[in-house]
Amino acid sequence: MITLTDRQNMILKAIVRDYTSSGVPVGSKALAAQLPMHVSSATVRNEMAALEELGLIAKTHSSSGRIPSVKGYRYYVDHLVQPDPIKANDIDIIKSSLEGQFLKIDEIIETSAKILSNLTSYTAFSLKPEHKQSRLSGFRLVPLGKRQVMAVLVTDNGDVESQTFNITSKITSDQLEAVVRLINDQLVGKPLDEVLTALKSDIPMQVAHYLQQPEGFLKIFGDVLTKAAQERFYVGGRLNLLNFSDSNDVDELKSLYTLMDHSDDMADVLGQPTDHIQVKIGSEMTNDILKDYSLITATYDAGNHGTGVIALLGPTRMPYSRMIGLVGAFRQELAQRLIDYYRYFDQ
Amino acid sequence: MITLTDRQNMILKAIVRDYTSSGVPVGSKALAAQLPMHVSSATVRNEMAALEELGLIAKTHSSSGRIPSVKGYRYYVDHLVQPDPIKANDIDIIKSSLEGQFLKIDEIIETSAKILSNLTSYTAFSLKPEHKQSRLSGFRLVPLGKRQVMAVLVTDNGDVESQTFNITSKITSDQLEAVVRLINDQLVGKPLDEVLTALKSDIPMQVAHYLQQPEGFLKIFGDVLTKAAQERFYVGGRLNLLNFSDSNDVDELKSLYTLMDHSDDMADVLGQPTDHIQVKIGSEMTNDILKDYSLITATYDAGNHGTGVIALLGPTRMPYSRMIGLVGAFRQELAQRLIDYYRYFDQ
DNA sequence: TCTTAGCACTTGTACTATGGGAGTGCTAAA
DNA sequence: TTTAGCACTCCCATAGTACAAGTGCTAAGA
Numbered sequence: 001m002i003t004l005t006d007r008q009n010m011i012l013k014a015i016v017r018d019y020t021s022s023g024v025p026v027g028s029k030a031l032a033a034q035l036p037m038h039v040s041s042a043t044v045r046n047e048m049a050a051l052e053e054l055g056l057i058a059k060t061h062s063s064s065g066r067i068p069s070v071k072g073y074r075y076y077v078d079h080l081v082q083p084d085p086i087k088a089n090d091i092d093i094i095k096s097s098l099e100g101q102f103l104k105i106d107e108i109i110e111t112s113a114k115i116l117s118n119l120t121s122y123t124a125f126s127l128k129p130e131h132k133q134s135r136l137s138g139f140r141l142v143p144l145g146k147r148q149v150m151a152v153l154v155t156d157n158g159d160v161e162s163q164t165f166n167i168t169s170k171i172t173s174d175q176l177e178a179v180v181r182l183i184n185d186q187l188v189g190k191p192l193d194e195v196l197t198a199l200k201s202d203i204p205m206q207v208a209h210y211l212q213q214p215e216g217f218l219k220i221f222g223d224v225l226t227k228a229a230q231e232r233f234y235v236g237g238r239l240n241l242l243n244f245s246d247s248n249d250v251d252e253l254k255s256l257y258t259l260m261d262h263s264d265d266m267a268d269v270l271g272q273p274t275d276h277i278q279v280k281i282g283s284e285m286t287n288d289i290l291k292d293y294s295l296i297t298a299t300y301d302a303g304n305h306g307t308g309v310i311a312l313l314g315p316t317r318m319p320y321s322r323m324i325g326l327v328g329a330f331r332q333e334l335a336q337r338l339i340d341y342y343r344y345f346d347q
Numbered sequence: 348m349i350t351l352t353d354r355q356n357m358i359l360k361a362i363v364r365d366y367t368s369s370g371v372p373v374g375s376k377a378l379a380a381q382l383p384m385h386v387s388s389a390t391v392r393n394e395m396a397a398l399e400e401l402g403l404i405a406k407t408h409s410s411s412g413r414i415p416s417v418k419g420y421r422y423y424v425d426h427l428v429q430p431d432p433i434k435a436n437d438i439d440i441i442k443s444s445l446e447g448q449f450l451k452i453d454e455i456i457e458t459s460a461k462i463l464s465n466l467t468s469y470t471a472f473s474l475k476p477e478h479k480q481s482r483l484s485g486f487r488l489v490p491l492g493k494r495q496v497m498a499v500l501v502t503d504n505g506d507v508e509s510q511t512f513n514i515t516s517k518i519t520s521d522q523l524e525a526v527v528r529l530i531n532d533q534l535v536g537k538p539l540d541e542v543l544t545a546l547k548s549d550i551p552m553q554v555a556h557y558l559q560q561p562e563g564f565l566k567i568f569g570d571v572l573t574k575a576a577q578e579r580f581y582v583g584g585r586l587n588l589l590n591f592s593d594s595n596d597v598d599e600l601k602s603l604y605t606l607m608d609h610s611d612d613m614a615d616v617l618g619q620p621t622d623h624i625q626v627k628i629g630s631e632m633t634n635d636i637l638k639d640y641s642l643i644t645a646t647y648d649a650g651n652h653g654t655g656v657i658a659l660l661g662p663t664r665m666p667y668s669r670m671i672g673l674v675g676a677f678r679q680e681l682a683q684r685l686i687d688y689y690r691y692f693d694q
Numbered sequence: 695t696c697t698t699a700g701c702a703c704t705t706g707t708a709c710t711a712t713g714g715g716a717g718t719g720c721t722a723a724a
Numbered sequence: 725t726t727t728a729g730c731a732c733t734c735c736c737a738t739a740g741t742a743c744a745a746g747t748g749c750t751a752a753g754a
Contacts, residue, residue: 027717040727045718063718063733104511142489144501150509154491162497164451164507239604242597250589257586374746387698392747410704410747 002054002075010035011047012056013080016068020319025065070282073294073316077279083325090119094330098337105158105341110234112310112334117237119326122244122314123260125270127233129300129308129338130157133191134228139183139221141176149176153224155192161228165220171211178210179217192229199225231267233309235260244315247292255289273299273309277328282316292316298327300335305342310334349401349422357382358394359403360427363415367666372412417629420641420663424626430672437466441677445684452505452688457581459657459681464584466673469591469661470607472617474580476649476685477504480538481575486530486568488523496523500571502539508575512567518558525557526564539576546572578614580656582607591662594639602636620646620656624675629663639663645674647682652689657681 004012014034018026028041028048035044048066051057056072059065068076097115102108109128116124138154144164152162167176186203187195199222207214241256259265269287271280277298283291290313297311312327351359361381365373375388375395382391395413398404403419406412415423444462449455456475463471485501491511499509514523533550534542546569554561588603606612616634618627624645630638637660644658659674 025717029717041717042719042727042729043725046726049719059718061734063716064735065717104513138491140489140491142487142499144485144487144499144507145505148501148505148507150499150507152489152491152497154495158492158495160491160495160497160511162509166451239601242600248595253589254586372746376746388746389698389700390696393697396748406747408705410745411706412746 002056004051004054004075007037007039008047008051009080011044012051012068012072012076015051015057015066016073016076016080016320019067020317023317025060025067027065030065067317070284070316073281073320074284077281077320077324081321081324083328084322086325086329090326091329091333093119094333098333102341105338106234108334108337108341109308110236112330113234113236115236116310116312116327116330117240119330120312120314120323121237121240122312122318122323123238123240124236125233125266125309125311125313126236127231127270127309127311129302129306130231133193134159135189135191136187136195138188139180141180143173151220151224153228155228159228161224163220163224163227167216171217175210176217179207182206182210183221192225196222196225196229230263232263233266241313244318245292246315252289259287259289269295270297270309270311273297273307275299277324277331279320279324294318294320296320296323296327298331300331300338302335302338303342305338308334308338349403351398351401351422354384354386355394355398356427358391359398359415359419359423362398362404362413363420363423363427363667366414367664370664372407372414374412377412414664417631417663420628420667421631424628424667424671428668428671430675431669433672433676437673438676438680440466441680445680449688452685453581455681455684455688456655457583459677460581460583462583463657463659463674463677464587466677467659467661467670468584468587469659469665469670470585470587471583472580472613472656472658472660473583474578474617474656474658476647476653476655477578480540481506482536482538483534483542485535486527488527490520498567498571500575502575506575508571510567510571510574514563518564522557523564526554529553529557530568539572543569543572543576577610579610580613588660591665592639593662599636606634606636616642617644617656617658620644620654622646624671624678626667626671641665641667643667643670643674645678647678647685649682649685650689652685655681655685 011031014031015026018030018034028044031048032039032041032044048057051072052059052066055069056075057066058069060067094115097111098108102111105128109126113124113126116126134155134157136153137156138152140152140154142150142152144150147166148164149167150162150164152160154160183203186206187198190198199218204214204218207218211217238257238260241253245253245256247253259269265287269285269290277296280295280297282294285291285293285295292315293313294316295311295313297309299307299309301307310327310331312323314323358378361378362373365377365381375391378395379386379388379391395404398419399406399413402416403422404413405416407414441462444458445455449458452475456473460471460473463473481502481504483500484503485499487499487501489497489499491497494513495511496514497509497511499507501507530550533553534545537545546565551561551565554565558564585604585607588600592600592603594600606616612634616632616637624643627642627644629641632638632640632642639662640660641663642658642660644656646654646656648654657674657678659670661670
């Protein structure tokens with residue numbers, strides 16, 4: 001546990017603030033000038049040497065000013081940062097963007113990722129509130145034409161997943177209906193993961209009663225099921241990455257985009273949501289590609305509909321106070337909006 | 348109409364070939380060495396001066412080698428290029444990637460964009476075969492839960508468009524059924540654009556018979572309808588743009604990505620498909636953002652299911668002979684694959 | 695008339711000084 | 725403990741230089 005003197009705290013704080021806003025290493029003279037008390041640059045230099053000794057700041061070359069290290073940012077975020085109060089203007093933008101008459105919850109979630117990325121010029125993620133376990137509440141097959149059928153799966157969360165497919169003539173609609181009935185009788189009400197395991201054990205045998213070659217059908221049911229079981233999230237401001245990434249390495253950019261499109265990997269990155277606003281800095285993230293980026297994650301409580309997550313990906317060198325303030329305010333607005341949404345459509 | 352001597356043709360061809368493969372302006376000496384007949388560099392210089400006079404090639408600075416101008420590429424593509432015979436290896440890749448047992452035509456189309464972009468390292472577009480006019484062949488409302496309904500629209504093309512929405516309790520399912528029947532009776536079989544106009548004129552009045560406030564319902568129907576009427580296409584290798592764009596201007600890249608995501612604008616860019624393989628070079632495209640890029644467009648005939656389009660976007664400085672050869676071969680394979688697909692699922 | 699050797703000239707690129715600015719660590723005095 | 729002073733380091737922008745690649749032009753040769 002690192003303990004710093006008040007002055008050292010002030011200096012570290014000033015270095016982070018300066019560096020995140022200017023991008024230029026901070027020197028002792030400029031620093032001395034902006035500290036509230038009177039100190040000479042030499043004194044500041046001594047303090048900086050101490051902070052460097054502790055690994056909180058670093059030099060880019062032997063005679064450069066200092067920049068915060070990951071450890072320094074961590075200390076700053078844990079002990080020094082004060083979230084900026086959000087601008088009235090920003091609150092207005094959030095409120096008005098969210099207030100429309102959305103028909104689906106996914107639209108709200110998608111919009112939220114967009115607003116957050118617009119406000120910050122970074123990349124935002126939004127995950128809708130979810131019970132730990134959503135349950136299968138219905139499975140339908142809707143005939144669309146001679147050969148086309150749409151499979152629809154509904155969860156008690158209100159999630160709907162659908163997929164159309166072509167059937168071979170070998171299956172009659174009576175047979176299909178029997179199978180659908182079987183599934184609805186046996187599986188409705190069960191959590192999706194149990195449904196998935198059932199799909200691999202008992203079900204095939206029972207289905208084989210009705211169908212000659214149940215593989216095709218089971219595959220479709222399985223597809224729709226896994227789609228529904230996947231945690232999916234919306235990404236806003238993908239292209240902003242081009243702005244805030246100072247890497248000119250195309251391959252690195254490609255890896256990042258690939259990462260963002262893989263919901264599994266991204267779920268790893270977001271990690272276990274906690275109650276608080278959480279900041280992960282550079283190499284603190286498991287994924288190596290993200291070493292020059294930071295992620296601010298916030299969960300919000302949507303009443304009895306579980307908790308949702310919003311996250312913000314930006315450069316390690318980001319103005320944390322502003323961003324944390326913004327994410328904090330945003331999370332509240334979004335939670336409120338969703339509670340309203342559910343109240344309206346629930347009962 | 349420009350007419351060149353044989354030797355000038357050879358020189359222009361060599362310049363394009365050299366420049367597209369090396370990216371370096373081509374000088375007279377290197378050029379003289381690779382021409383089939385014996386000529387001195389001075390002679391080549393004289394010819395180059397003539398070609399420059401005609402606006403077919405240009406210098407990057409007063410004493411540099413020459414690069415082709417847009418006009419020069421145009422002349423090359425129109426008169427000189429010989430499509431490369433496709434490599435056996437590439438044909439194998441195409442065939443094996445397309446041969447899987449696809450359940451939906453969209454999967455084939457999507458895959459095709461991916462393969463083409465992989466083979467070329469450029470960005471590929473794929474548009475599925477379509478009748479000029481697809482017709483509404485069915486409209487369904489599938490109740491999913493207490494308040495959720497899924498609207499499904501099918502065209503005679505086999506396109507399926509669906510959307511879920513929440514209903515207010517004011518509408519009873521009887522009312523909805525009546526409306527659905529009305530739509531199916533009156534509109535099925537009509538081309539989508541007629542359905543769209545009907546939606547704005549007669550229909551609202553008739554629907555008002557059954558529903559107190561028809562706006563919500565009509566909006567949903569309209570939404571699903573416009574989604575189905577939109578020409579949609581798949582894009583493969585979006586990220587390749589980062590490789591082949593030599594622009595470091597982030598805003599320009601953003602504009603390009605925004606363009607690709609706007610199907611309307613992109614339809615403009617693709618333009619009217621013709622029978623042939625069509626090459627649009629740099630400023631020949633209406634869109635200013637594309638001035639440093641070229642687009643190879645090819646239509647293919649999927650029997651009586653209309654014609655589809657594939658397109659390839661790369662740098663103006665692309666190896667046209669290879670790309671044209673590749674697109675040509677690809678188009679044939681894809682057409683064949685789709686004809687097979689339709690044969691299997693049609694009757 | 696066409697081709698070509700020769701030559702002066704232009705430009706981009708890579709490399710090398712050069713000086714100034716910003717910043718540091720250290721020392722010694724207050 | 726603080727601070728003025730100073731030597732030192734490193735980055736960066738600028739200018740100069742040499743060189744390679746290429747050009748246009750001229751004049752002689754086929």
